[in-house]
Amino acid sequence: MNVGNVGLNVGIFAAFVLATLVVVYRVSRTNRTASDYYAAGRSFTGAQNGIAISGDYLSAASFLGIAGAIAVNGYDGFLYSIGFLVAWLVALLLVAELLRNTGRFTMGDVLSFRMRQRPVRAAAATSTLVVSFFYLIAQMAGAGGLIALLLQIPNSDRLGQSIVIGVVGIVMVIYVLVGGMKGTTYVQIIKAALLIAGAFVMTFWVLGEYGLNFSALLGAAVDASPKGEALLAPGLQYTNKADFLSLGLALVLGTAGLPHILMRFYTVPTAKEARKSVVWAIWLIGIFYLFTLVLGYGAAALVGPEAIAAAPGGVNSAAPLLAFELGGEILLGIISAIAFATILAVVAGLTITASASFAHDVYANVIRRGRPDPVREVRVARTTALVIGVVAIGGGILANGQNVAFLVALAFAVAASANLPTILYSLFWRRFNTTGALWSIYGGLAVCLLLIVFSPAVSGAKNAMIPGADFAFFPLSNPGIVSIPVSFLLGAIGTYVGRREPFDSEKYAEMEVRSLTGAGAEKATVRH
Numbered sequence: 001m002n003v004g005n006v007g008l009n010v011g012i013f014a015a016f017v018l019a020t021l022v023v024v025y026r027v028s029r030t031n032r033t034a035s036d037y038y039a040a041g042r043s044f045t046g047a048q049n050g051i052a053i054s055g056d057y058l059s060a061a062s063f064l065g066i067a068g069a070i071a072v073n074g075y076d077g078f079l080y081s082i083g084f085l086v087a088w089l090v091a092l093l094l095v096a097e098l099l100r101n102t103g104r105f106t107m108g109d110v111l112s113f114r115m116r117q118r119p120v121r122a123a124a125a126t127s128t129l130v131v132s133f134f135y136l137i138a139q140m141a142g143a144g145g146l147i148a149l150l151l152q153i154p155n156s157d158r159l160g161q162s163i164v165i166g167v168v169g170i171v172m173v174i175y176v177l178v179g180g181m182k183g184t185t186y187v188q189i190i191k192a193a194l195l196i197a198g199a200f201v202m203t204f205w206v207l208g209e210y211g212l213n214f215s216a217l218l219g220a221a222v223d224a225s226p227k228g229e230a231l232l233a234p235g236l237q238y239t240n241k242a243d244f245l246s247l248g249l250a251l252v253l254g255t256a257g258l259p260h261i262l263m264r265f266y267t268v269p270t271a272k273e274a275r276k277s278v279v280w281a282i283w284l285i286g287i288f289y290l291f292t293l294v295l296g297y298g299a300a301a302l303v304g305p306e307a308i309a310a311a312p313g314g315v316n317s318a319a320p321l322l323a324f325e326l327g328g329e330i331l332l333g334i335i336s337a338i339a340f341a342t343i344l345a346v347v348a349g350l351t352i353t354a355s356a357s358f359a360h361d362v363y364a365n366v367i368r369r370g371r372p373d374p375v376r377e378v379r380v381a382r383t384t385a386l387v388i389g390v391v392a393i394g395g396g397i398l399a400n401g402q403n404v405a406f407l408v409a410l411a412f413a414v415a416a417s418a419n420l421p422t423i424l425y426s427l428f429w430r431r432f433n434t435t436g437a438l439w440s441i442y443g444g445l446a447v448c449l450l451l452i453v454f455s456p457a458v459s460g461a462k463n464a465m466i467p468g469a470d471f472a473f474f475p476l477s478n479p480g481i482v483s484i485p486v487s488f489l490l491g492a493i494g495t496y497v498g499r500r501e502p503f504d505s506e507k508y509a510e511m512e513v514r515s516l517t518g519a520g521a522e523k524a525t526v527r528h
Helices: 006-028 034-042 046-057 060-073 075-102 107-111 117-150 158-209 214-224 228-232 241-257 259-267 271-302 305-310 314-367 374-399 404-418 420-428 434-453 480-497 505-517
Strands: none
Touching (some): 006 158, 006 314, 046 158, 046 259, 060 075, 060 117, 060 305, 060 314, 060 404, 075 107, 075 241, 075 420, 075 505, 107 420, 117 158, 117 259, 117 314, 117 374, 117 404, 117 434, 158 214, 158 314, 158 374, 214 228, 241 259, 241 480, 259 314, 271 314, 305 314, 314 374, 404 434, 420 434, 420 480
16 A cells, blocks of 8 residues: 655655754754753753643653554554653653652662662663563564655565664654754754644644534444454453453553653752653643644554455554554654654653663773763763664564564563662662662563563564564563562562671661752752
């Protein structure tokens, strides 16, 4: 199925990439210190950071994956929207403010505050890199499917789609190398505004086709789908209730453990602004997810599930195909450029988080034992960004064709298993120690990865990552329901095993006061 005009699509794409590169370059000229590169000098307001957080969070999964999941599986697809949104309450109430007060640049700063620095920082960096890798794969797969649709590269041409994924990876690395966190934040603010505006226009256009009557739209979606009324009820995609519960748990608890979201809290000057930025993010993300409901059912009604499944990019093509159906080549080009911007901005945020974690936690504090040369540290971060780009391209090629929302849900499961228990224990449990932190991070990570490898997500199912192979013995596609409680349990057991470790009551008291009041927290860098 060929849609749109290739020349027009490429033109709109190129214009967007050039415009954002100019912004990134202009902003990057103020990057002088490690704080500038990692945390944008803590110079953003709560509102600016909230818009950037929504830009970071509304990924290819939100726009392409959820719209496609709703178009094909109806109610079950909307679970992603609910889970992704509710998760922000965990981040707001338990994590955002305390994290901003306690850390400097990375999650490792918080976890190692009152523990043995080197082993805990190494563990934090490991989990950050793994979560970022899973999330990156999802974005790259989305980019491959989207551009394959626009450049009319068929699903059978794997080489062509792989080259496209490679180009996306190269552009993303340029963003990070040139702009640092400040440049990346501005790209995310621009992209969030474009994405929400584009989704708003399409939502009202779709509703306008049905006289602004949502019930009429649902009726048309039911008529167009071979699944009929089942499109409006749960159980189309998740016939296994345990799988449904596992996915919900991973989505709700995953956000508060996502390293690239946690790192955004360091770009504001105070904890109050961190809290305000989460409130802004919740409003923007909530409104956008209401739009996805209309876009998903609109794609089912106007494009049809069969046409979506047959298109290059599969279910991830639902939103661009709907744009083509509504506004022809021009709207397709604009919406696809916005979707591409979405992918680039999120991928840039992930890359800078992963490279900062390696440079700040592993290089500066493990290898250099807390005495790094700041200029060299930033150089290490940039080199790491290059390596991450290459790895992401390889992973994206392997996962090409998978539903992006599903891949992101795996990243959420890893984040909720490896990071969240350790963060909560560090902030709220007085006796928590280094052994507990290491058991929780490495144990949660290992259990989660093991269950993913031996799940129907990788082999044994008709839409598995490795078609034709079958070595799955774990019955659930998402391991959250097992791996998250196991990680909490391992943290508790590890703490009792390591109870002979000396307990530094002064350090705990300092962390508690600092996390709750902000006394002694990292300040914004002020220049005159």
